[in-house]
Amino acid sequence: MFVSERIRRARPLLGTFVEIETDGGPALLEQAFAAIGRVERLMSFHRPDSDVARINTHGATGPVQVNAGTFEVLKKARLLWERSAGIFDVTREGRFEAVRLTGAREVHLAAAVTLDLGGIAKGWAVDQAITVLAGSGAGFAVVNAGGDLRVWGDTAIEVALREPDSGRPGPAFQLAGAALATTARYQPWSGRRPETGVRSRGRVAGRTALRSVSVRAPHCWQADALTKIAWLQGESAASLLREFGAEALWLRADGSTAQTGGWA
Amino acid sequence: MNWRHAAPLVVCAACPAYGAQYLTVEQAQREAFPGATAFESADVVLSKVQAEEISRQSDQKIRAGRRYRIWRARRGSELLGWVVADAVIGKHLLIDYTVALSPSGKVRGVEILEYRENYGGEIRREAWRAQFTGKGTASPLQLDADIRNITGATMSCRHVTEGVKKVVALIDVCF
Numbered sequence: 079m080f081v082s083e084r085i086r087r088a089r090p091l092l093g094t095f096v097e098i099e100t101d102g103g104p105a106l107l108e109q110a111f112a113a114i115g116r117v118e119r120l121m122s123f124h125r126p127d128s129d130v131a132r133i134n135t136h137g138a139t140g141p142v143q144v145n146a147g148t149f150e151v152l153k154k155a156r157l158l159w160e161r162s163a164g165i166f167d168v169t170r171e172g173r174f175e176a177v178r179l180t181g182a183r184e185v186h187l188a189a190a191v192t193l194d195l196g197g198i199a200k201g202w203a204v205d206q207a208i209t210v211l212a213g214s215g216a217g218f219a220v221v222n223a224g225g226d227l228r229v230w231g232d233t234a235i236e237v238a239l240r241e242p243d244s245g246r247p248g249p250a251f252q253l254a255g256a257a258l259a260t261t262a263r264y265q266p267w268s269g270r271r272p273e274t275g276v277r278s279r280g281r282v283a284g285r286t287a288l289r290s291v292s293v294r295a296p297h298c299w300q301a302d303a304l305t306k307i308a309w310l311q312g313e314s315a316a317s318l319l320r321e322f323g324a325e326a327l328w329l330r331a332d333g334s335t336a337q338t339g340g341w342a
Numbered sequence: 343m344n345w346r347h348a349a350p351l352v353v354c355a356a357c358p359a360y361g362a363q364y365l366t367v368e369q370a371q372r373e374a375f376p377g378a379t380a381f382e383s384a385d386v387v388l389s390k391v392q393a394e395e396i397s398r399q400s401d402q403k404i405r406a407g408r409r410y411r412i413w414r415a416r417r418g419s420e421l422l423g424w425v426v427a428d429a430v431i432g433k434h435l436l437i438d439y440t441v442a443l444s445p446s447g448k449v450r451g452v453e454i455l456e457y458r459e460n461y462g463g464e465i466r467r468e469a470w471r472a473q474f475t476g477k478g479t480a481s482p483l484q485l486d487a488d489i490r491n492i493t494g495a496t497m498s499c500r501h502v503t504e505g506v507k508k509v510v511a512l513i514d515v516c517f
Contacts, residue, residue: 086490089451089452090452095454099490225495236491237492238493239492261494262494
């Protein structure tokens with residue numbers, strides 16, 4: 079098999095840095111970044127012409143037609159909302175029941191709610207880039223959008239978990255043919271709070287004792303969303319994780335760990 | 343799938359910088375303008391008037407006296423566009439990047455060249471290297487290159503985005 083040179087590039091996208099590495103060549107790399115750019119244009123909360131902004135501005139007065147990709151993400155958000163009994167909710171008000179998805183890719187808001195796809199769109203963008211790279215005959219690809227990442231191909235990669243307090247790369251694990259996302263508690267070194275994208279329905283016992291949770295799943299949209307649920311629910315998220323073919327690794331403040339998936 | 347827990351990479355209290363290099367400036371120039379026959383230096387040191395106008399256009403505070411690294415990309419005598427190399431500092435994070443612009447000053451692309459994270463403290467080479475017996479005799483910087491994939495990072499690219507706005511204004515005002 080012809081082995082090509084790997085190229086690795088990073089660009090500012092989705093509000094963070096998106097890194098793509100592949101042996102598929104520069105033209106393919108460009109197409110993969112373009113796929114990320116498309117998700118940003120459609121689902122950015124801030125861009126006034128994105129589908130999300132149009133729904134938030136006009137969705138309560140009538141149906142808003144959106145791009146197929148946006149509609150797909152909304153359907154996945156609804157699935158997660160249903161399966162997590164409302165814990166995962168992409169409306170800021172915690173009222174996803176007001177979001178109506180009708181035929182012909184239309185979105186209608188039955189009440190004045192604000193959609194924010196930040197808890198799932200980044201992961202989905204990673205999946206779109208991987209689809210471009212995987213469909214071309216590339217042997218290897220890694221797409222990493224600010225810590226939400228997915229690896230494709232025969233090679234395993236080593237991923238380091240950033241320590242929440244210091245920001246340094248910490249413990250590492252292997253990843254092959256899967257996606258990974260992590261939620262950690264307040265990281266003063268970066269000056270930013272962790273994204274949640276979930277409405278907490280009240281304090282969950284043991285949550286404040288968590289330093290981070292990482293979720294491995296087949297697709298990055300799953301890892302992205304499930305990591306927020308696993309952060310809030312702790313180990314009681316185990317059955318939901320299994321439903322999506324995902325596993326989680328919780329690091330607690332005292333240095334101990336918990337895992338799902340059948341390993342000690 | 344196995345969560346095989348690899349050896350912890352961070353044990354010592356003082357750790358060297360971690361970073362990634364993607365491109366040199368020269369590579370970024372060539373990738374932005376593959377048809378260019380020359381990259382002509384066109385560095386600018388901002389006058390007070392220029393700095394004020396750029397500040398106004400980009401809605402940021404830009405100081406006079408700062409030198410900016412700028413190149414005209416040419417194919418023969420034809421101007422293909424511009425490349426500007428700049429750097430921004432985030433908390434603990436130094437980012438070198440380039441912006442490629444069309445002849446009329448529109449952004450064609452942004453590439454991150456390199457970023458370096460510094461945590462302060464002394465670099466204790468021996469203690470750091472001792473963790474990596476079997477990984478070869480690479481220096482700490484090369485060893486850090488082994489950490490290619492990080493999760494749990496929620497770094498905002500806002501400074502780079504603002505830098506790009508500044509670069510657009512820079513080309514508009516100075517050329």
